[in-house]
Amino acid sequence: MSVAPSDIHEAQVQFxxxxxxxxxxxxxxxxxxPYPSRSFDMAHCSRCLVPWTKYEGQYLMEIxxxxxxxxxxxLSGPPISWKTSYKGWERERPDLENEQVALEDLARRLxxxxxxxxxPIAVWRKPNNHMHCIQKxxxxxSLKLCGSSDPxxxxxxxxxxCITPLPTVNDVHDMSGGAxxxxxxxxxxxxxxxxxxxxPGISVKDFDEDNQLWKKRVxxxxxxxxxxxxxxxxNIMDMNAGLGSFAAxxxxxxxxxxxxxxxxxxxxxxxxxxxRGLIGTYMNWCEAFSTYPRTYDLIHAHGVFSxxxxxxxxxxILIEMHRILRPGGAVIIRDHVDVIVKLKDAVxxxxxxxxxxxxxxxxxxxxxILLVDNSDIQAQHT
Numbered sequence: 089m090s091v092a093p094s095d096i097h098e099a100q101v102q103f104x105x106x107x108x109x110x111x112x113x114x115x116x117x118x119x120x121x122p123y124p125s126r127s128f129d130m131a132h133c134s135r136c137l138v139p140w141t142k143y144e145g146q147y148l149m150e151i152x153x154x155x156x157x158x159x160x161x162x163l164s165g166p167p168i169s170w171k172t173s174y175k176g177w178e179r180e181r182p183d184l185e186n187e188q189v190a191l192e193d194l195a196r197r198l199x200x201x202x203x204x205x206x207x208p209i210a211v212w213r214k215p216n217n218h219m220h221c222i223q224k225x226x227x228x229x230s231l232k233l234c235g236s237s238d239p240x241x242x243x244x245x246x247x248x249x250c251i252t253p254l255p256t257v258n259d260v261h262d263m264s265g266g267a268x269x270x271x272x273x274x275x276x277x278x279x280x281x282x283x284x285x286x287x288p289g290i291s292v293k294d295f296d297e298d299n300q301l302w303k304k305r306v307x308x309x310x311x312x313x314x315x316x317x318x319x320x321x322x323n324i325m326d327m328n329a330g331l332g333s334f335a336a337x338x339x340x341x342x343x344x345x346x347x348x349x350x351x352x353x354x355x356x357x358x359x360x361x362x363x364r365g366l367i368g369t370y371m372n373w374c375e376a377f378s379t380y381p382r383t384y385d386l387i388h389a390h391g392v393f394s395x396x397x398x399x400x401x402x403x404x405i406l407i408e409m410h411r412i413l414r415p416g417g418a419v420i421i422r423d424h425v426d427v428i429v430k431l432k433d434a435v436x437x438x439x440x441x442x443x444x445x446x447x448x449x450x451x452x453x454x455x456x457i458l459l460v461d462n463s464d465i466q467a468q469h470t
Contacts, residue, residue, distance in 0.1 A: 089367045090301060091111070094113055105380065106383070108168040108344075120247055123362070124239070124240035126359065127358075128362070130159055131155055131162070140194065145249070148194055155215060158215070163207045167187040169207055197225075198231070201213050201215070202294045216261070218251075218254045233250060240356060243371075268280070274365045275337060276299060278292040279360055289355065298333045299333050299336060304448060305447075306337035323414075325345070325384045325386070326388045328353070332347050334388060347369075348371045350372065374399055377408060381412060384411070384414060386420070389415070393405065393423050406431070412441075413462075419460035428456040442460045443461075
């Protein structure tokens, strides 16, 4: 996941998305990043000029929160290699030296181990668990472990000046939270959060059944939307991703999926999505998504409008979808027939070409599909 702030000079996120790479607008500021704990295998920062050691080290503690046990933090740029680069950076040697010393100290107190530094690049590794770290923190009496706050909460949750504790282990060699299989086996194997039932009500059986269900649904989508199997799309968004099985079923296509989990969904499953080796974010669909206009080729909305029917104006959600959909893009809305009927009129007011289809369960099932395929409109314009 590429993350960068909005920049009027260089629209980095827009460039990444237009190249077909996963990206979204974001910034380290007051609130946590919109991801659960233990999401990323590696975090990379190249000349991002973040004041890592200021504000009691909160920004680096936030990176620690979203890094998986055993994960890596790669820093490229100031203050690394300050001895040979200070003139080019137009900085004073003592300032850069003090900055690196403070950074090294903070990383040590996070229980990270520096494993490499070469040229302008330095690499630290997060521990596999916190057994030794807890002992060190008690001795140092500097940083502390966070208390009762939910480590996976990432929607308008303020950062804290504390270390997010890893799940407890029985042995110093164990991996906190459980080890993950290598890719691509990782994609369809029940992840640790499912096996340990960290998310209430989701068992291994539920996970396997969800996988099979979405394989059938995606197969049906390829019949309704022939452009999908022809490789027309690259950037795909799932507005209500659940366990990420829609994205997993698309693995044979040359696409990537932004798996969005509404922050107020019944089950907070984004941690499961990341353990599968997929990416995503928390979101409130009564607000705008953190991206530029015209950045997604296909948008999938399963049950989104039923979920938000009484929370905000559904027309506003459709307009936001219209904003981020690329010309010639497609939308698949899957919902109850009563919702679909209401949405069809609104969709046509946006001048989208829409059709209603029965789901793969047939004409007597109340779930229907509203398909928007704008490929013909783009062809006419070109």
